[in-house]
Amino acid sequence: MSSGAVSAMRTGSRYGVGEGLEQDATSPAELSIPVGRWRPSRAAALALLVGLAVTAALALTSLGLYDRNENRLLGLRARELGLVLTAAVPSIQTPLASAAELADATGGDPQRFRAFMSSYVGPRRQFTSASLWPLGTSTLAPSLVVGRPPALASSQQRARALFTRAVHTKLLDVTGVLGTANASLGYEYSTPGLKRGFAVYAESPLPKDRRSRLSSDSAFSDLNYALYLGHSHRYDELLVTNMRRFPVRGRQASDVVPFGDNAFTVVVTPNGSLGGAFFQSLPWIIGIAGVLITLTAALMTDRLTRRRLYAEQLVGVLDRVAEENREMYTEQRSIAQTLQHALLPEALPEFAGLQVGARYVPAASGIDVGGDWYDIVAAGEGQVLAMIGDVSGHGLRAATTMASLRHAALAYAAQDHSPSSVLAKLADFVNSAPHDYFATMLCMLVDVGAHRLTVASAGHIAPLLIDGADSEGRFVQLDVNVPIGVIRESPYHEATVSVGPNSTLIAFTDGLVERRGEILDTGLDRLRDAATSQGLSLEDLMAKLAHDLTSEEHRDDTAIVGIRWQS
Amino acid sequence: MAELDDELATIVEIDTHLDPTGVQIVILAGELDSSNAASLQERMVAITAQHPQRLIFDLTGLRFMDSAGIAVLINTATQVDSVSVRSPSPIIRRVLETTGLSSVLVIEP
Numbered sequence: 001m002s003s004g005a006v007s008a009m010r011t012g013s014r015y016g017v018g019e020g021l022e023q024d025a026t027s028p029a030e031l032s033i034p035v036g037r038w039r040p041s042r043a044a045a046l047a048l049l050v051g052l053a054v055t056a057a058l059a060l061t062s063l064g065l066y067d068r069n070e071n072r073l074l075g076l077r078a079r080e081l082g083l084v085l086t087a088a089v090p091s092i093q094t095p096l097a098s099a100a101e102l103a104d105a106t107g108g109d110p111q112r113f114r115a116f117m118s119s120y121v122g123p124r125r126q127f128t129s130a131s132l133w134p135l136g137t138s139t140l141a142p143s144l145v146v147g148r149p150p151a152l153a154s155s156q157q158r159a160r161a162l163f164t165r166a167v168h169t170k171l172l173d174v175t176g177v178l179g180t181a182n183a184s185l186g187y188e189y190s191t192p193g194l195k196r197g198f199a200v201y202a203e204s205p206l207p208k209d210r211r212s213r214l215s216s217d218s219a220f221s222d223l224n225y226a227l228y229l230g231h232s233h234r235y236d237e238l239l240v241t242n243m244r245r246f247p248v249r250g251r252q253a254s255d256v257v258p259f260g261d262n263a264f265t266v267v268v269t270p271n272g273s274l275g276g277a278f279f280q281s282l283p284w285i286i287g288i289a290g291v292l293i294t295l296t297a298a299l300m301t302d303r304l305t306r307r308r309l310y311a312e313q314l315v316g317v318l319d320r321v322a323e324e325n326r327e328m329y330t331e332q333r334s335i336a337q338t339l340q341h342a343l344l345p346e347a348l349p350e351f352a353g354l355q356v357g358a359r360y361v362p363a364a365s366g367i368d369v370g371g372d373w374y375d376i377v378a379a380g381e382g383q384v385l386a387m388i389g390d391v392s393g394h395g396l397r398a399a400t401t402m403a404s405l406r407h408a409a410l411a412y413a414a415q416d417h418s419p420s421s422v423l424a425k426l427a428d429f430v431n432s433a434p435h436d437y438f439a440t441m442l443c444m445l446v447d448v449g450a451h452r453l454t455v456a457s458a459g460h461i462a463p464l465l466i467d468g469a470d471s472e473g474r475f476v477q478l479d480v481n482v483p484i485g486v487i488r489e490s491p492y493h494e495a496t497v498s499v500g501p502n503s504t505l506i507a508f509t510d511g512l513v514e515r516r517g518e519i520l521d522t523g524l525d526r527l528r529d530a531a532t533s534q535g536l537s538l539e540d541l542m543a544k545l546a547h548d549l550t551s552e553e554h555r556d557d558t559a560i561v562g563i564r565w566q567s
Numbered sequence: 568m569a570e571l572d573d574e575l576a577t578i579v580e581i582d583t584h585l586d587p588t589g590v591q592i593v594i595l596a597g598e599l600d601s602s603n604a605a606s607l608q609e610r611m612v613a614i615t616a617q618h619p620q621r622l623i624f625d626l627t628g629l630r631f632m633d634s635a636g637i638a639v640l641i642n643t644a645t646q647v648d649s650v651s652v653r654s655p656s657p658i659i660r661r662v663l664e665t666t667g668l669s670s671v672l673v674i675e676p
Contacts, residue, residue: 393601393635436608438634479667490671520665
């Protein structure tokens, strides 16, 4: 058997002889990759969970840091605004203090007071109204007014409360918010000391509806602010703001600035992110990037897991395929042998005075059929024609060629019993058409009664003749002519030999004697030694030869024909 | 199955050239059997298409040849007027003799 043919049969096996015999239950198509319901693998789910947890932790940490940073920055900004306000306080207190000292020194000289204060009073100046109030009188009223009449003057009770308080303090006194429509804030100052003849009072307007915007180029344009009088955040103490919603919600910081006997409280909220837009969006960036990375990692994990699973399944499938192939190989080998037997004679006829037997041994490995054949037929009264042949090559083609040669030879043998003419006619038959094979063949006419054997060979090894019961065997001497199928004008010669009583004739194909790396004569000697056995029946002798001379490694199929004269 | 292939795979080396006198030389080495005879047959088809007058198979390095190899030699012999076999090993020479081919292929020592 040839390895080329073996692999050809194997690769073609799915479409070959084996297919019709058994629909195999397991096929590679069974490799199942679930399509419809996608479920992530456990590793991928784990990667997803861990990734999302880490992302969430990072994003929350970043958010917390941002929050703390914003609060800190806002606190600093509130303090800065407070410092600015603190710096503004003297611009109110200084003119009033100077005026009070001037009034005390001049005994309340109206001319001097007016001349001093007029530069501070008026539109777009600190004050809308400044007035001089003599203290220690029964009725409280200003002795001199610069600018508008003070709003305080309309409330005797409020004025008394203010100036009574002023007597006991050394500082600037601040009224509450005065009026509603055009609200203003009033300040009083009297020089500390025993004299205390006069108090200076001034009023500043509050912006309309307390609303004032910070200019966009201000150092505090990134803030919203609300300025209250006193320490409270009450709306009725609101002096000025650029915020619209009260009470103030969200992130805020405040600072308190002392102002005379009172204080300002400034509340600020951020107008955007103080630390910058990048840090504001950092938690989002971390979150989105983390989710994307996590998803990618999970998908890749899933893919890798799936690939590994697929590879494992594939290995399983390949194992199954290999197993199937082994089974199919065994199966096809038996099919090949069945076919070979079908192409060979079913049973040999029986002949008076002659024992005949035949064996066919397929090659040890491989699934190919071979081209060996044999036939034993009656050829007239007391004569038997035995043929054995070997078509070159293997496989179905060799087998079908063999079958046609065998039947053609049988037909020619029916016409003419001469071995050489059977071979010549068969050679003409084969050469009449293009062909690329050849066959060796031995044709033997056995005359039972005359103990005579006539042999012709077309390239075939001569048969072994064991003359008598216990003589040593010898190969029949004959001319080996060209094989059938070799286009060459070449006659076939016959040799006729006499055989003794109880002689045994063994004809065979080269598989029985040919070994790789060994000269043919060694194989022929081995056969002769094995065949020269004492007292074996023909049947037992054939079985022994078939068993002993075809080793487990033999690559060629083998046919053996045995004939024994019974007398 | 792979072991089977390794076990059965045989290698034949084929080397062809024209000698100075225009004779086609085909040098075979290794083992020629049914597993690789087809590759030799292909080469021989290409060579015989050139219609050489004389062709020599140099079998000095060939250790084994079975009937498939002999078939290639015979097929070549039907295409070329003169085909010789040069230096076959005793084993192969014996095969050629027992196959009755010494009348078809000239065997040179």
